[in-house]
Structure formats: structure tokens, C-alpha cells
Amino acid sequence: MVPEPEFTSYYGRPVVKAPPWENPIAVYFVLGGVAGGSSLLALGAQLADLPELRRNSRISAVAAAGVGAIALVTDLGRPERFLNMLRTIKLTSPMSLGSWILAAFSTGAGVAAVSEVDRMTDCRAPLGPLRKVLRAAEHPAGVVAAVFAAPLAAYTAVLLSDTAVPTWNAAREDLPFVFVSSAALASGGLGIITTSVSQARPARALAVLGAAGDLVATQVMERRMDPVAAEPLHEGGPGQTLRWSRRLVAVGGLGALLGGGNRIVAAASGAALLAGSALTRFGVLHAGLNSAADPRYTIEPQKRRLAARRRAGITHDSITTAG
Template sequence: MALRGDGRVGVGGADGVGVPGAAQVKEQLAVPKAEFRSYYGRQILKPPVWDWKIAAYLFSGGLSGGSALLAAGADLTGRPQLRKVSRLGALASLLASMYFLIFDLGRPERFHHMLRVAKPSSPMSMGTWMLGAYGPGAGVAAVAELMPRRLRRTRLGTLVTRLARPAGLEAAAVAPGVASYTAVLLSQTAVPGWREAHRFLPFVFVGSAAASGAGLGMLLAPVAETGPARRLAVTGAALEVAASRTMQHRIGLAGETYTTGRAHTLRTWSEILTVGGAVGAAVSGRRRGAVATSGAALLAGSLLQRFGVFEAGVASTKDPKYVVVPQRERLDAAAVT
């Protein structure tokens, strides 16, 4: 018998040739197969340099998109107060989103520089252009709501008033992209907790954006006009919770980062508040206090969802198994096929 270079025991010579029946002798491992994780358990990836401002950017961008979509529906169905609240909410949250993004970039001109090129393979580039297309429409629609009555009689005021509906509809058309591109942006990084969730994360973010936009409308608009907001809240919450649950169970080992630690705590409270807000939206009727409370719960749930996803991604970079094990599984699957 001879020990081979790969740790297996063969019969006969170095390769078992020349020994009758050697081909039928089953080889045995003399050394157990190593389970490599990383060099002395050290991290393979560095944690993202982003901090809480990026999580806030994810939330405020989604809130803006959900509010713009609700504002367009309110405009088309003749609900002026809900339209006003949602248009102003869309602009305010967009400005907050851009503030968090630019503040995290460190230099404001970096946002401007990203508009010099359009790169379809870059989610950041496409997201910047998406914001560029979305912002003017959301801005014009909101300015029309803020314009004093005496200014509306002027030539400029008349023009802005006439452009308000087309601008609002244009913003609503781009709103789903604004709400979901950040999920694609996270998924294109090397962070395992985000990359492995690339098939589900956009649905989580879109549902969360719809729920938060509806929550803002329920919180601030007159209760008599909150019917569309309450229906959007139920739809968005159902999509968010279903996609979130599916994601954490179908992304393999990286799903542990969503069900343990700080991320799990944040997302558990997010689900409680989101489901509670959706139930309140469905059964609260015209009770002002119940509608407003449900709206606040939906906003808080959406905020915690984004922070939970952010924390899960950071946690997945700190243990090398979330990098090595999925890579090994993909290599083994490719070898079999």
C-alpha cells in the first residue's frame, strides 16, 4: 500500500497499477478532508465603511417614492389634502435622502460628478440619474402645494399649477425605481448578507416604501381622505413581510445574519410594527386616533426594516464562513453540472 499526495491510500505501487483487483479496492482517506474557513479565523472582508446615515438614506428614499405614488393616486381621485401631505412628504424625504447621501460621500460635488456619465452596469450611476429624473417632478408638484393663493394668479403661478399634475405623475412613474434601486445597489457589493439576498431585497424595499408612504398619509391627512393610504398600507406591508420572511429562509447560510443579533432584534420589531400598522389600517375605520397611530407604526416599522437589513450586511462581513461556505457550495454545484 502507498500514501498518495492527496492523502488517499492506494493498493500496490504509487498508483495501484499492476496489482490484481486494485481497481476494485475502494480508496480510503488517510487524512480527513480539511474544512477551510479563513486564515486563523480572520475576516476575509472588511466591514462597510458606511454608518447609520446610509441606513437613513435607504429609508428616506423609500419614503419619498411611496409618498409620490400615493400623491399621484390622491390627485387623480380628488383628495386634495392627502395629495398635499404626500407631495410635501415626497419632497421633504427626498431632500433628507440626498442630504444623508451627500453627507456620507464627504464632498457634495461627488454627487454632481456622478452625473457626468451614465453607466448601465453601475447601480449607483443609474440611481443617480433616477434621482435626477425624479427630483424635478416631485419638486414642482410640492411647490404647487406651497404656493400662496395670490401667487397662483400670476403667470408663473399659473404655469406651476398647470404643471403640477404632469410633474406629479412623472415622479410617480419613476418612484418604484427610486424605492428599489438602493436594494440593487446593496446587492451588487461583496457583502454576503446583501449579495445573497439579491433576488428578494428589491421586493422588501418596495413593500417597505409603500407602507411608509401610506403611513405618512395616514398620520397627517384628514381621516376622511385616508382610504387609498390605508389600502396601500395593507398591500405594502403584506409584500414587505412576505418578501422578508422568504428572503431569510431562502438565501442559505447568510440568512443567519437576519435571524440573529442586532439585525434580528430590529427586524422583529419592524415586523411587529408593520403588521400592527397594517391591521390598524384595515380595521380602524374613521377613528382619527387609530388611523394616526397605525400610520406612525408603519413609518417606524419601515425605518427599522432598513436599519435591520443594514446591520445584517455588516454582521455578515465579520464571520468568514459567510464568504467561504457559499463559494464552496457554488463551486461544488458547478463541478457536478
């Protein structure tokens, strides 16, 4: 009997070098989604004349973006590295575009949130004539933040899948849908927690739609991935994290749908949705890092893709060789 092959590499080093990303990046991914979804919710509340939901969502958006930016700078090591990324725009780089998306979003969200805080404090800040300018700018600024909300929630998925890390790259077609849905349910959950039941109906609707979208998008993504590259999503710590994520999203979505009219049930559902969204980001991050550490997750999918190209008659390009 021929023994099963063992996938190894020179000196035991990984075939693919994983990026040096740690938990602060996952925190940034989570809070970027919350910030983006909250700005969309704030715009809806602005148009529907729901001042409490608008206020809470605007403040949530800028707070999440601010803490997320701190987590990003923490991972970068030096704050000036983020500023250096704003020196140019590289359309082919998700990181370059993401830096500009974050900057534009934060500007709009910040103006809208400052106006809300000024209103909450009965206009006690010594703004003078700037107050009229602030009031005139807050609604356009809210629109600007909403325009950049979806890109902010989605670009981090593109950033992951644009790498050669096997699990992330195999999920490149569907991971943005997972992240956007996860952002919607998280921001909806936060809106449910912070807003009274009478004004939280749009937040409940966003939470339920986001939960349904997240569960469906995750299943579609895993089925369309190479089965070997998808294994890290189901095994070890990341697998357990993602299983708990799905449970919390399902429970939180049902709670928001069926018990959203009760303040206690609504708050518990919102907390479950926020936790589920966070676990999704952490699970995906660590599953990808695990896939880069094992040569098998690089080699087996490559061999399968090569065989498929040869079966299709593609044998004279830079990837295949003539049979």
C-alpha cells in the same frame, strides 16, 4: 475526533471588504422609500380628486427626498461627489443610475410640491406670470415623479445586492421586493398620519397592501437565501432590529385595516408602519456589514455553491476544477 474548522483569513482581516456605509445611508434608504411611495400616492389622489391627500403626499415626497439627499451627501463626505456622479450615466452601475433617478424624481416632486405650497399660502409668493406656468406644470410633474417613484424605492436594494457582501448578495433576487413593499407601507402610514380619515382611504389601502407584501417578501427572501448567509438577519443587533420591524409592520397593518376609520388608531398605526419600515432598512444594512466582517459567511456559501456545480456536472469552467 477532528475539531470543527475555524474560518480565518490572513492577519485576521475580512475576506470581503465591506463598503464604508453607516447610519446616514440607512436614513437615505428609508426616506427614499417614503418619497417614492408618497409620490405614487399623490398621483392616485390627483386622479381620484382628493386634494388633501394629494397635497400632503406631494409635500411628504419632496421633504423626504430632500432630507434623504442630505443624509446621502453626509455619507459621501463632500457634496461635489454627488454632482460628479451626474457627469455621466453608467447603465451597469446601480449608484450611477440611482443618482439620475433621484435627480429626475426630485425635479418632478419639487415642482408639484412648490405649486401646493403656493396654493396653501393663498398665492402670496411674488411669482407673477410664472404662476400660470407652475399650475400648468404641476400635474405633469407629479406624473414624472410617480414614474421614477418605484425605481427610487427599489434601486437601493439593487445597490446593496450588487456588492460581494455575503448577506446582501444572497438576497439579490428578493430584496427589491422587500424594499418596495416597505416603501409602500411607510408612505401609506405617513399618509394616514397627515390626512383626515375621510380622504385617507387610498393611504390605508396602500399601507395594508405594503404590510402584507413586506411580511411575505421577507419570508420568501429568507427561505431562498443560503442558510448561512441568512444567519446575520437573525442574530445579534440586526436580528433583533428585524424582529421588531416585523412586529411593528404586522401591528400597523392590522391597525390600518381594522381601525383606520378612527383618527387616533389610524395615526398610531401609521407611526408603527413608519418605524417598522425604518427598522427594516437599518437591520438589512447592519446584517450585511456583519456578514462581511466574518470570513465564515463568505467561505461556507462558496463551498456549497462549488459542490452544487460539481454535482451538476459543471467541472471545467473558471469557477470549478476538474474532479
